[in-house]
Amino acid sequence: MKPASLRKYRPFHEKFDIRLPDRQWPDRHIERAPIWCSVDLRDGNQALAIPMNVEEKLEYFQLLCDIGFKQIEIGFPSASDTEFRFFRRLVDEKLIPADVTVQCLVQAREHLIQRTFEALEGVPRSIVHLYNSTSPLQRKVTFGNASKEKIKAIAVDGAKLVRKLADQVTDGEILFQYSPESFSDTELDYAYDICKSVTEIWGPTKESPIILNLPATVEWATPNIHADMIEWCCRQLKKDGLRDKVQVSLHTHNDRGTGTAATELAILAGADRVEGTLFGNGERTGNLDLVNVALNLNSHGIATGLDFSNLDEIRMTYQRLTRMAVHERHPYAGELVFTAFSGSHQDAIKKGMDLIDSDSVEWAVPYLTIDPQDIGRNYEAIIRINSQSGKGGVAYVLDREHGLDLPKSMHPEVGGIVSRQADELGRELTIEEIRESFFNEFVNRNAPLSLLDHDECHVENANAEGILVHQRAKRGNEYGWTFSLSHAGEKSVVEGYGNGPINALAHALEKRGLKDFKVTDYRSHAITDGSAADAAAYVQIVREGDNRSVWGCGLDPSIELAGLKALVSAYNRLHH
Numbered sequence: 001m002k003p004a005s006l007r008k009y010r011p012f013h014e015k016f017d018i019r020l021p022d023r024q025w026p027d028r029h030i031e032r033a034p035i036w037c038s039v040d041l042r043d044g045n046q047a048l049a050i051p052m053n054v055e056e057k058l059e060y061f062q063l064l065c066d067i068g069f070k071q072i073e074i075g076f077p078s079a080s081d082t083e084f085r086f087f088r089r090l091v092d093e094k095l096i097p098a099d100v101t102v103q104c105l106v107q108a109r110e111h112l113i114q115r116t117f118e119a120l121e122g123v124p125r126s127i128v129h130l131y132n133s134t135s136p137l138q139r140k141v142t143f144g145n146a147s148k149e150k151i152k153a154i155a156v157d158g159a160k161l162v163r164k165l166a167d168q169v170t171d172g173e174i175l176f177q178y179s180p181e182s183f184s185d186t187e188l189d190y191a192y193d194i195c196k197s198v199t200e201i202w203g204p205t206k207e208s209p210i211i212l213n214l215p216a217t218v219e220w221a222t223p224n225i226h227a228d229m230i231e232w233c234c235r236q237l238k239k240d241g242l243r244d245k246v247q248v249s250l251h252t253h254n255d256r257g258t259g260t261a262a263t264e265l266a267i268l269a270g271a272d273r274v275e276g277t278l279f280g281n282g283e284r285t286g287n288l289d290l291v292n293v294a295l296n297l298n299s300h301g302i303a304t305g306l307d308f309s310n311l312d313e314i315r316m317t318y319q320r321l322t323r324m325a326v327h328e329r330h331p332y333a334g335e336l337v338f339t340a341f342s343g344s345h346q347d348a349i350k351k352g353m354d355l356i357d358s359d360s361v362e363w364a365v366p367y368l369t370i371d372p373q374d375i376g377r378n379y380e381a382i383i384r385i386n387s388q389s390g391k392g393g394v395a396y397v398l399d400r401e402h403g404l405d406l407p408k409s410m411h412p413e414v415g416g417i418v419s420r421q422a423d424e425l426g427r428e429l430t431i432e433e434i435r436e437s438f439f440n441e442f443v444n445r446n447a448p449l450s451l452l453d454h455d456e457c458h459v460e461n462a463n464a465e466g467i468l469v470h471q472r473a474k475r476g477n478e479y480g481w482t483f484s485l486s487h488a489g490e491k492s493v494v495e496g497y498g499n500g501p502i503n504a505l506a507h508a509l510e511k512r513g514l515k516d517f518k519v520t521d522y523r524s525h526a527i528t529d530g531s532a533a534d535a536a537a538y539v540q541i542v543r544e545g546d547n548r549s550v551w552g553c554g555l556d557p558s559i560e561l562a563g564l565k566a567l568v569s570a571y572n573r574l575h576h
């Protein structure tokens with residue numbers, strides 16, 4: 001026997017008896033974006049503890065227009081004076097762009113419909129969105145055991161009144177939309193029957209279609225059931241010769257956390273239009289997040305007509321006006337969604353970003369579904385360093401932020417030191433702290449050994465004509481340098497020979513009895529980030545005896561001196 005806490009919920013198949021064995025949606029692909037309609041100013045606004053005031057709604061409306069929405073549900077003008085005044089401000093101050101259609105929601109009730117048409121005076125083009133609730137639960141609970149006929153009559157009477165008042169409008173075009181609210185738990189054939197009756201009253205044509213909005217007012221079921229319901233309705237419309245006269249619209253909520261999935265599957269099932277809000281604001285767990293669905297489409301190369309290239313700014317405006325927060329892990333918009341802390345993710349992202357930099361057209365960076373730059377995010381935040389981070393991430397930050405392109409075999413040594421520091425501090429390190437940690441440990445170290453000066457050695461030699469000329473001192477293939485050194489406070493000037501200055505310095509140290517190492521690796525590069533130093537050099541030495549290897553780094557405007565400083569740094573790290 002199930003516990004009472006489970007017995008009170010009915011199994012899926014008892015609650016949703018939808019039979020569609022030859023469903024087509026699972027094998028389809030989304031090939032183009034739906035028509036978008038923002039319901040932020042209505043469904044979003046009605047869910048706020050402090051609904052937006054008129055000025056805030058005006059700013060939000062502008063934001064939606066800037067993003068590119070062409071259909072915007074601006075509110076419920078018959079519901080309150082604020083709603084009415086907001087709408088009139090839009091109309092009277094001519095704030096509605098010519099290519100934007102505003103939509104007004106109204107319950108199928110006479111006085112509210114009348115008032116809505118008063119608000120519509122002088123609007124060039126609008127959608128009157130009529131609704132009434134249809135599910136068995138709402139019929140029983142909200143409407144006191146109202147019969148199916150009675151509920152259908154509410155819709156039919158409302159549709160007739162809307163038709164009549166629209167016919168009297170002479171200064172604007174009125175489009176029609178009907179929602180059987182609570183469609184998601186209404187008997188399908190009954191919901192469709194009401195929709196069909198409303199459609200017949202409104203008499204749509206191919207050129208002037210109506211919108212049937214089929215809301216998942218509450219998300220009761222899995223997304224596949226929602227998709228089946230939508231496909232079933234689309235098929236019925238086709239059978240009745242209405243499919244091309246009706247735009248099928250989706251309006252999902254997110255009670256089970258699958259609003260986005262439900263919408264995407266229902267687009268596959270044939271829907272033409274999608275209603276939702278920015279970042280999914282709305283009743284309870286919210287409406288569909290339009291940003292999420294649109295950017296999902298973008299991530300498969302589908303144009304949406306919506307511009308989220310400055311998503312951070314949009315998010316901040318949204319937060320200010322709604323007083324809602326967007327979670328750090330919210331798809332696309334969250335502060336942390338393009339950030340990796342963990343070592344293996346950082347390693348893969350760094351490798352992917354390096355390849356993208358060089359020659360690729362196709363986005364192929366592990367762990368990142370889209371290029372953060374598409375939505376105005378920069379690469380800075382992609383990799384952040386804490387104790388979970390690895391060498392790849394540290395190298396990435398030093399490279400991206402400080403222009404230091406460390407040799408690969410140097411990464412483990414640097415990564416180990418930086419992530420130990422993060423572990424000790426028990427927190428994330430800032431970009432500056434990472435730089436400081438690297439500089440303190442690896443760069444231009446000058447104790448116990450320091451290089452005070454260096455110069456090329458020259459000698460006077462007689463040329464073929466017997467004239468004395470000044471020439472580089474040379475032994476075989478090796479040139480000579482003099483180095484002014486200080487070791488543990490003791491100064492000396494030593495000559496050294498080598499095929500380059502680094503080997504010559506190693507030779508000079510050998511002559512001073514300080515050489516217990518071999519130079520095993522060297523690389524240098526120009527620094528492109530415009531910092532004071534222009535060249536970076538990295539030298540690895542290995543101690544003869546215990547084989548301990550260390551890297552050092554030198555920074556200097558002269559690439560030659562940068563190399564010498566790198567060797568001195570490595571020496572000092574080995575002898576610290």
Ligand SMILES: CC(=O)SCCNC(=O)CCNC(=O)[C@H](O)C(C)(C)COP(=O)(O)OP(=O)(O)OC[C@H]1O[C@@H](n2cnc3c(N)ncnc32)[C@H](O)[C@@H]1OP(=O)(O)O
Nearest residue numbers: 046076078079080107108109131132133142143154181217
């Ligand atoms: C799923 C959705 O998001 S639907 C949109 C919901 N949005 C809003 O409600 C925001 C704006 N709403 C409002 O300001 C108000 O609710 C109004 C102005 C629309 C209506 O307010 P009121 O008339 O005071 O009533 P209230 O909202 O409490 O409605 C309850 C009554 O309306 C009835 N009702 C609801 N819809 C309908 C309808 N389409 N036809 C007839 N009666 C209806 C209910 O049965 C209930 O009747 P009862 O009082 O006899 O039990």
Ligand SMILES: CC(C)C(=O)C(=O)O
Nearest residue numbers: 131179181182215217
């Ligand atoms: C009014 C309707 C469309 C609604 O918001 C819903 O059903 O969720």
Ligand SMILES: [Mg+2]
Nearest residue numbers: 043215217251
């Ligand atoms: Mg809703």
